Amino acid sequence: MATLFCEAKCTADHDVGMISKAHEKSSLANLVPVDALHLIEVLEDSSSPEAGKWVNALRQLWFRKQNPGSGYERVDQITYVCGRAPVKNGNSWIPANKPHQKYTGGRRLHVAEIQLSNVESLIKKTYGV
Numbered sequence: 001m002a003t004l005f006c007e008a009k010c011t012a013d014h015d016v017g018m019i020s021k022a023h024e025k026s027s028l029a030n031l032v033p034v035d036a037l038h039l040i041e042v043l044e045d046s047s048s049p050e051a052g053k054w055v056n057a058l059r060q061l062w063f064r065k066q067n068p069g070s071g072y073e074r075v076d077q078i079t080y081v082c083g084r085a086p087v088k089n090g091n092s093w094i095p096a097n098k099p100h101q102k103y104t105g106g107r108r109l110h111v112a113e114i115q116l117s118n119v120e121s122l123i124k125k126t127y128g129v
Helices: 017-024 036-044 049-066 119-127
Strands: 001-012 075-083 108-117
Touching: 001 017, 001 119, 017 108, 036 049
Parallel strands: 001 075, 075 108
Antiparallel strands: none
């Protein structure tokens, strides 16, 4: 069993600090998301059949945390969305040839970087700001 831990950051421009913070957070050793039990409570209030599947999966994850050595793997995912494309280092703000210096998790790490033009107006439309 594997669990994908996702950390996402979004900025209208570009922010090196956000990238560093995302890698630092992803490096933490917790095997279960800190809000897993709260998520279960929220999902239990839903009538959706999909919510029930998520509740079951989160309970299994919580059980595995309490019983180490049960074949559990944590995989990290960082998603960085920004409104400005890099100029100097090609197609990405985050180096693709090695993990970021702030990532010390030692696990499989996946990084997705997305440049969106007019990201600020998209955020405003999405959240009705």
